[in-house]
Amino acid sequence: MKRLLLGLLLASPVLVFAQGSVVNTQNQKIVGMAGAGSALFIDEASMVYSPGALAKMDHNAVQVGGNAIMFRSAFQEVGSMDTYRTRSQASTPFAAYATYAPDGAFWRAGLAVYTPFGGGVDWGNNWPGRYELNELSLRAIFIQPTVSFKITDQFSVGGGFIYNVGTVELGRVLPAFNADGSPSTARLTGTGTGTGYTLGAHYHLENEFAFSVTYRSKVVTSLNDGDAEFRVPQSIAGNFPNTKFSSELPLPSSLSVGIAFPVAEKIKMAVDGSIINYNIYEQLAFEYESDRIPNTVSEKNYQKSYTARVGVNYQAKEKLALRAGVGYIRTPVRENFVSPETPDNNRYVLSAGVTYDITPKWELNAAYAFQHILPRTTTNTAINLQGRYETYVHAPGVSVSYKW
Amino acid sequence: MKKIFNIYTSAFFGLFFVASCSPSLDEFEVRNTSTADFNKYIAIGNSLTAGFADGGLYLSGQQVAFPNLIAAQMQSVGGGTFTSPFFNANQANGSGYLRLDSLVNGRPVTAPVTDNLAIRGLNPNNQPLYTKYEGPEINNYGVPGMRLDLAFAPGVGSPLGNPYFERLLGDNDVQTTYFGYTIVRQHTFFSFWLGNNDVLGYAMNGAVGGTATTTLTDAAVFSALYNRYIDSLTTNDRKGVIATIPDVTSIPFFTTVTQPQLAAAVTEGTRGTPLETDNVLIQTKTGIRLATPEDLFFLTFPRERIEKEGLGIDPRNPIPDNMVLDRDEVAEVLARVQQYNNVIRQVAERRDLALVDVHAFLAQARTGFIYNGIPFSSSFITGNAFSLDGIHLTPIGNAVIANLFIDEINRKYNATIPRVDVTRYRGVQLPNHN
Incomplete structure (x- = not known):
């Protein structure tokens, strides 16, 4: 029977902060332009999108905002008529910012707390991929003190220290069958922390042409003391003790550049591009404290991801700005490594957004982004599941800023 | 200006409405091309x-x-x-x-x-x-x-x-x-x-x-x-x-009980006896011989009879021909x-x-x-x-x-x-x- 116990955990869990869980919704203005606008918008959220630009703000501000992100994935096994969909659920990344500088200072400091990665899928208990994953919720919260300096009036730099708190919760079934024929279950939950940094520079000309470059380091999040819980038939329970596990979840580094320029009196355009170094996901290892649960290593083999985004901002009225954008994101997930956690593929983004200045001090932002992750037929190397995935992501969001 | 705003808002909500459904993925196509009739x-x-x-x-x-x-x-x-x-x-x-x-x-x-x-x-x-x-x-x-x-x-x-x-x-x-x-x-x-x-x-x-x-x-x-x-x-x-x-x-009926397992049972059962040996004897169509890993025993093999009766140990009591599929x-x-x-x-x-x-x-x-x-x-x-x-x-x-x-x-x-x-x-x- 020993071999059963080794065979059961063959497939390693799919804990990756992958493209599918990149939400990138820290600023509703930028969400409204499909992710473009890092060079264009100079406000408290620049701490995330362009830390170099922060020093150019001419006021203090606090902002809170959030999104309701809904991943709606569908799966169809090759040759099957049945389509399975993820249950409707929303994950809620948030962002909060506060920034301060004395009047006329050449520097500005701030604190950003935000959720750059986070997502949840729930495929339910009866879909063909359940031996890899039933449900997953994954979230990274970054706490980032930031400081930015003007070198000249037009050129400024900035940087921040990132402290990450990551949480993960994952459920799947195991091929050991109960008396009623149902499979066993495994649940992994854990919290980890990690650190990193971000650096950026921002440059603009009098005619409002602006340029931004931002680098965010990788953030290696160590998950120690995670809980692994197994529900198996009593007769093999001795081989499946509930135990602790540890793993490392690296968040990839990224380099982003953005330009912004006027195209008409009230219309500005922004173009952004980035490289996300997902190639750090070569493999993923899990170590269990109990030696009865074999450690696992699984190949991930990700490649770099690239994004391109274009948006326009239209100052319709003094107090009202409208915007829209389109974007394209190339998947980091190679053909046979697509997993139900993030059934990833190249994707398009469409978005619209609005800013309304309620008073000179209060600003309201709203945006809606829609992502279409293109259909992809793959054979998953971990469990040999052959099928086709397609995903829509809906991300409406709002934020409120107070300026003084 | 108001008109543009209205167009814009309707486009915004239109986008939301169109997109709020989940993907359909109706790849599977039932074709009427079958040259076989599955009716009965x-x-x-x-x-x-x-x-x-x-x-x-x-x-x-x-x-x-x-x-x-x-x-x-x-x-x-x-x-x-x-x-x-x-x-x-x-x-x-x-x-x-x-x-x-x-x-x-x-x-x-x-x-x-x-x-x-x-x-x-x-x-x-x-x-x-x-x-x-x-x-x-x-x-x-x-x-x-x-x-x-x-x-x-x-x-x-x-x-x-x-x-x-x-x-x-x-x-x-x-x-x-x-x-x-x-x-x-x-x-x-x-x-x-x-x-x-x-x-x-x-x-x-x-x-x-x-x-x-x-x-x-x-x-x-x-x-x-x-x-x-x-x-x-x-x-x-x-x-x-x-x-x-x-x-x-190659089915488990023939592959689960193996010669090394039975040999181990013999070693266990004869330890300290005059017959001390470390393999089982089988009856084949060409005579009695020691078993090899290529000889297949049944899932139902009565292991306990090795120790109890000396089955497969005593040359007068080899594992009978109908209890082993020899090589x-x-x-x-x-x-x-x-x-x-x-x-x-x-x-x-x-x-x-x-x-x-x-x-x-x-x-x-x-x-x-x-x-x-x-x-x-x-x-x-x-x-x-x-x-x-x-x-x-x-x-x-x-x-x-x-x-x-x-x-x-x-x-x-x-x-x-x-x-x-x-x-x-x-x-x-x-x-x-x-």
């Missing part, structure tokens, strides 16, 4: 076709027999009603079967299920007879123990013959042959998977023939009968699917399987039928593979493919075999039978106590 599908075969599992025929095994899974999938492509000779719910345990009672030091211990049986009485040889099937005409003609040679033998359906065939027949029909019984069903499509028992019965008796169920069917006889059967089923250009015979020596017999059996499969392939070619190469598929299972996350191999219990008798399939095994058949039917006849979701089925149930 009949399944001809042995225990595998009947859904026999865990050493018995019982309702929940019958329900997941691979032809039943195929028939359910055929519903969307013109398949008709598919009736099986199910045991009644109050006699759901049918012939009785084995369940896993416990794991003692990791070793499985089985126990028979003896309630809610469908035994109506005993025949003159004190063998059980089962409650007769009463109901509409059936489509699943799988009869546990059926062999190709016996399919043409009259009297197999009598109370002295095969009780699973007997329960299907009316009292006046017991002299009908299985062949005669099955070919008159006006089917439009058939699956035919007979022949395993023509070699398995012999192998499971240690290659000692002598009775109708343990004899090894001659290859020429096999060829003649197989051709005759398929010719009858394919009259009027009717289509069907046939399957090769797996390597019967020469393995070679004989494998050669015969190959001869049968050559016949089957030729027939498929000649009659232009879909051919499922189960032999090739289960050869892969020797080393094992992962099927949608489920380890699938010929290992006992842990391999998920074979039930507690080490010979017949689990529900997972049936689902995998059903997909093999579906794939070949679809390929051969340009059909679009949807595949079965294997992950909905179970392997061996493990006891929920220590």
Whole structure:
């Protein structure tokens, strides 16, 4: 029977902060332009999108905002008529910012707390991929003190220290069958922390042409003391003790550049591009404290991801700005490594957004982004599941800023 | 300006509305291109076709027999009603079967299920007879123990013959042959998977023939009968699917109890005695000799008799010929399987039928593979493919075999039978106590 116990955990869990869980919704203005606008918008959220630009703000501000992100994935096994969909659920990344500088200072400091990665899928208990994953919720919260300096009036730099708190919760079934024929279950939950940094520079000309470059380091999040819980038939329970596990979840580094320029009196355009170094996901290892649960290593083999985004901002009225954008994101997930956690593929983004200045001090932002992750037929190397995935992501969001 | 704003807001909400549904993914297309007619599908075969599992025929095994899974999938492509000779719910345990009672030091211990049986009485040889099937005409003609040679033998359906065939027949029909019984069903499509028992019965008796169920069917006889059967089923250009015979020596019944294990038991049992030895003696057709790892022992081997009776230790008490398939017999059996499969392939070619190469598929299972996350191999219990008798399939095994058949039917006849979701089925149930 020993071999059963080794065979059961063959497939390693799919804990990756992958493209599918990149939400990138820290600023509703930028969400409204499909992710473009890092060079264009100079406000408290620049701490995330362009830390170099922060020093150019001419006021203090606090902002809170959030999104309701809904991943709606569908799966169809090759040759099957049945389509399975993820249950409707929303994950809620948030962002909060506060920034301060004395009047006329050449520097500005701030604190950003935000959720750059986070997502949840729930495929339910009866879909063909359940031996890899039933449900997953994954979230990274970054706490980032930031400081930015003007070198000249037009050129400024900035940087921040990132402290990450990551949480993960994952459920799947195991091929050991109960008396009623149902499979066993495994649940992994854990919290980890990690650190990193971000650096950026921002440059603009009098005619409002602006340029931004931002680098965010990788953030290696160590998950120690995670809980692994197994529900198996009593007769093999001795081989499946509930135990602790540890793993490392690296968040990839990224380099982003953005330009912004006027195209008409009230219309500005922004173009952004980035490289996300997902190639750090070569493999993923899990170590269990109990030696009865074999450690696992699984190949991930990700490649770099690239994004391109274009948006326009239209100052319709003094107090009202409208915007829209389109974007394209190339998947980091190679053909046979697509997993139900993030059934990833190249994707398009469409978005619209609005800013309304309620008073000179209060600003309201709203945006809606829609992502279409293109259909992809793959054979998953971990469990040999052959099928086709397609995903829509809906991300409406709002934020409120107070300026003084 | 207001107008632009209105256009903009309606576009915004329009986008939200259009996109708020989830993807549809209706890739699967039912095409009306099938050159086969699935309206009346009949399944001809042995225990595998009947859904026999865990050493018995019982309702929940019958329900997941691979032809039943195929028939359910055929519903969307013109398949008709598919009736099986199910045991009644109050006699759901049918012939009785084995369940896993416990794991003692990791070793499985089985126990028979003896309630809610469908035994109506005993025949003159004190063998059980089962409650007769009463109901509409059936489509699943799988009869546990059926062999190709016996399919043409009259009297197999009598109370002295095969009780699973007997329960299907009316009292006046017991002299009908299985062949005669099955070919008159006006089917439009058939699956035919007979022949395993023509070699398995012999192998499971240690290659000692002598009775109708343990004899090894001659290859020429096999060829003649197989051709005759398929010719009858394919009259009027009717289509069907046939399957090769797996390597019967690779199933857990023959691979779980090994010579090194028995040798260890001997070492244990003879320690400190004058007979101290470290291997078992077996009786072969050419004499008594020490066992080798190439000799195959049965899953049911009574290990305790080594220590208790000196079985296999004392040269006067070797393991008898009918309790071991020695390496020469393995070679004989494998050669015969190959001869049968050559016949089957030729027939498929000649009659232009879909051919499922189960032999090739289960050869892969020797080393094992992962099927949608489920380890699938010929290992006992842990391999998920074979039930507690080490010979017949689990529900997972049936689902995998059903997909093999579906794939070949679809390929051969340009059909679009949807595949079965294997992950909905179970392997061996493990006891929920220590």
